Amino acid sequence: MSLHPLPPAGAEHRSRSHYHALFGLVMLVNLGVIACQLYRHGWAELMASPNALAGLAMANIGMAILMRQSLVITALFWLATRAPVTWPLGIRRHLAKVYHYGGIHAGGACAGTAWLALLVGSLLSAPGDQHPPALRWTASALLGYLLGMLLSALPAVRARHHDAFEKVHRYVGWTTLLLTWGLAVQLGPSAGQDDARGGVPESALLVFLGMITASILLPWLRLRRIALDVQRPSPHAVILTLAGTRAPFPGSAMAISRSPLGQWHSFANIPAAGQTDFRIIISRAGDWTGQFIDDPPRHVWMKGFPTAGVAYIEVLFRSVLYVATGSGIGPVLPHLLAGRVRMRLIWSVRSPRATYGDALVDEILAAQPDALIWDTQRDGKPDLLQLSWDTAHDMKAEAVICIANRALTDAVVNGCEARGLPAYGAIWDS
Known part of the structure; x- marks a missing residue:
């Protein structure tokens, strides 16, 4: 490159x-x-x-x-x-x-x-x-x-x-x-x-x-109890398949909880290939997610309707560069599978196959053969702003969508926007 x-x-x-x-x-x-x-x-x-x-x-x-x-x-x-x-x-x-x-x-x-x-x-x-x-x-x-x-x-x-x-x-x-x-x-x-x-x-x-x-x-x-099929590729992540529940539209999220009166957390909905069920990726990022990974339940509670997330705006552009870190691949993957716009992916992740499993990585590469999967365990942490700028320039992207932690999202989004390239990412607003 x-x-x-x-x-x-x-x-x-x-x-x-x-x-x-x-x-x-x-x-x-x-x-x-x-x-x-x-x-x-x-x-x-x-x-x-x-x-x-x-x-x-x-x-x-x-x-x-x-x-x-x-x-x-x-x-x-x-x-x-x-x-x-x-x-x-x-x-x-x-x-x-x-x-x-x-x-x-x-x-x-x-x-x-x-x-x-x-x-x-x-x-x-x-x-x-x-x-x-x-x-x-x-x-x-x-x-x-x-x-x-x-x-x-x-x-x-x-x-x-x-x-x-x-x-x-x-x-x-x-x-x-x-x-x-x-x-x-x-x-x-x-x-x-x-x-x-x-x-x-x-x-x-x-x-x-x-x-x-x-x-x-x-x-x-619309409160309902949903049975789970749990895959635990590593101590860092679980992949849930919500049985018997039709996949919502790409770019949406649903709130789940272990108990109706407990904490509710929203996760991106990922269609399962060739099935009507959908999946959710949960990575270790705090007490709730850590407990969920260490002791996954057989059922979860779900309420409400699918809610559009930031990446839903991709259709406003002819070409989009997706930048994700770690479990940020969850909100991005439905868009990769849908393929509604010309896109490319940068995924910075620690030991992707060991953490998320061969099946998920192969699914990503099948949808995006040109994806750049940066293994931080092997290659160290990349300069995501420079990498995003290079890739966006090469593919003539009209926009960058970044799904990462707060510091990296701010660095990529603010850095691209300050140089005239439209960029988007979560703002953790209240």
């Missing part, structure tokens, strides 16, 4: 810029709403309208919840990838950033909490007999729980205490839903007062809250 020296990086780039832009857009819209409310009614009137404040809080929090609903996520990916490859690359490269939808989720959660804080301020500052104590306590408790969820989602906290973050969002999330219903019901008696000030009718609050609740419950209505 010829060596193509990396050109100097352009303006500083960060792979989360689209995430931040969407977050900022949500905040700007909310600032526009509050400016409009202040212009029309003034501060005193706004603070005297608890239903209006509650409606704005619920609208934002509802948006945050919907942006984590698998059907909504997949619909966003489907819409973004309707653009044909004949469109200018400058447009397609931005459409492919659809997976930064987490910016809307985080923006909605923050804005909704801010509106709720105004609601609590409104209730606490009103005369003592204007609102019942239960309403004030419910709103204050809800605000406290939401602030706790926001604090647990801060990047530094989430990275250091990921298990705690998951538990807070699971159990506190259900608690906040119950408190929100309590708040909406208790606000009912003041709806008539608020209507004159542009407030939200009680019926609208309850209907909207019902939609949010249905969105949360829907995945649980």
Whole structure:
């Protein structure tokens, strides 16, 4: 392979810029709403309208919840990838950033909490007999729980205490839903007062809250127990075949758990050659995965619908270079097997055949004879950015999709983007 020296990086780039832009857009819209409310009614009137404040809080929090609903996520990916490859690359490269939808989720959660804080301020500052104590306590408790969820989602906290973050969002999330219903019901008696000030009718609050609740419950209505066929090619990885379950679309993931009330983790769905079943690759990357490999269950629980992942955006490009490390081959393999676009693979992995088995490696090479499988045990760790740049230049790739750990993903994605080559990878957003 010829060596193509990396050109100097352009303006500083960060792979989360689209995430931040969407977050900022949500905040700007909310600032526009509050400016409009202040212009029309003034501060005193706004603070005297608890239903209006509650409606704005619920609208934002509802948006945050919907942006984590698998059907909504997949619909966003489907819409973004309707653009044909004949469109200018400058447009397609931005459409492919659809997976930064987490910016809307985080923006909605923050804005909704801010509106709720105004609601609590409104209730606490009103005369003592204007609102019942239960309403004030419910709103204050809800605000406290939401602030706790926001604090647990801060990047530094989430990275250091990921298990705690998951538990807070699971159990506190259900608690906040119950408190929100309590708040909406208790606000009912003041709806008539608020209507004159542009407030939200009680019926609208309850209907909207019902939609949010249905969105949360829907995945649980598809809870099912699936039998497993477990292959353990090494102490580092297991390959699960989910028997009797039809393979979802390429580029999707499903959440599985050993127990419905335990931890849930999403893994890429890999079609099994010549079968309707599909597979999941789990590599050792923490306590949960380590226990799963050392003591694999005979069944797992699955809920919800297939959710599109970052690599689903490949169809926006004529040619794609996939860069994967270790178990990152799991999300990439369905695309290699589907062969929907011209592609090439770089897989950096420690002892690939010993770790993942001959059958999997042979399957990859059958789908991608030109794949570069870099054995880090034999050849050491490669310079993935330089290797990606060389390969993308040789194959005239329109985009690079990297599935690796956070440090390597940032290095490859930011390095390519800073030099004008569209690149994509997980952003570990909240």
